[in-house]
Amino acid sequence: MKPTAFNSEEYPFTANYFKVNGQRLHFLDEGTGFPVLMLHGNPTWSFFYRHLIRALSGKFRCIVPDHIGCGLSDKPQNYPYRLETHIHNISALVQFLGVEKLNLVVHDWGGAIGMGLAVRHPEWINRMVIMNTAAFIDPFIPLRIALCRIPVIGAFAVRRLNLFVRAARFMATAQKGGLKGEALWGFMFPYRSFADRVGVHRFVRDIPLKSGHASYSLLQEIESRLFILQKKKIALVWGCRDFCFTPGFLDRWRKIFPDAAVFPFENAGHYVLEDAGDEAIKRISEFFDQ
Secondary structure (H helix, E strand, C coil), rough: CCCCCCCCCCCCCCCCCEEECCCEEEEEEEEEEEEEECCCCCCCCHHHHHHHHHHHHCCCEEEEEEECCHHHHCCCCCCCCCHHHHHHHHHHHHCCCCCCCEEEEEHHHHHHHHHHHHCHHHHCCCEEEEEECCCCCCCCCHHHHHHHHCHHHHHHHHHHHHHHHHHHHHHHCCCCCCCCCHHHHHHHHCCCCHHHHHHHHHHHHCCCCCCCCCCCHHHHHHHHHHHCCCCCCEEEECCCCCCCCCCCHHHHHHHHHCEEEEEEEECCCCCCHHHHHHHEEEEEEECCCC
16 A cells, blocks of 8 residues: 655655565655664654654764554555564665664664664664663553454454554553644554554554464564673663553663663653653763763
């Protein structure tokens, strides 16, 4: 399915496309300088990083893709929406752009994808910012997300009723009344139809909770190799009112990367860059400037 152009003062960036696995992957390439690769999760897209791009693009080259099935990328209905595929796509993009060293920023599903990239190519990684995500096996899943995984019922809720994207308006932020205005429109824009929401549903289905799941062994492998990244400079930027990636996940990251700088935001939810705003971006900018 072909993407639709998105016009907003909140997102004044130039669209770029890269063909991978027969599909067009949309990405932003803003600014010049040392590359910063930003990987989003579900159900967001590159729009999530819009303010961080503005803050960094005066000094850094900001490369911000939309995963296939998300944002302004193609949304094929019959496609291998698996962790392995997403890692491959991002790896192919980095090589296509000729980037040999980069800073990495990850959030939500971007964590598993980004850490998969990082453990396979540690030589590519300079510094990392990890926000409200996991890249390790954990049996915890909020009931409201678990319900979206139920065959037939989950597909109806996520794709036909758009409940996953709509619920994120309130559940992913600590803002009273949820997301509003241009922010709300931007987050919802790419997922306006049943066909548009195929990637959203497939990401939910790809959460590997049990050993028989197709992506379980890969996530297990990524977790087992995270130690090779311990000497990297790492910052943990966390919204502590996250209903999904609770502070317990932050504690696990701190054990994996004991030397990481930690920036917890007590009044921020899952969308930490929306809730913590300027302060979170300031911390990230300072971390990359060091």
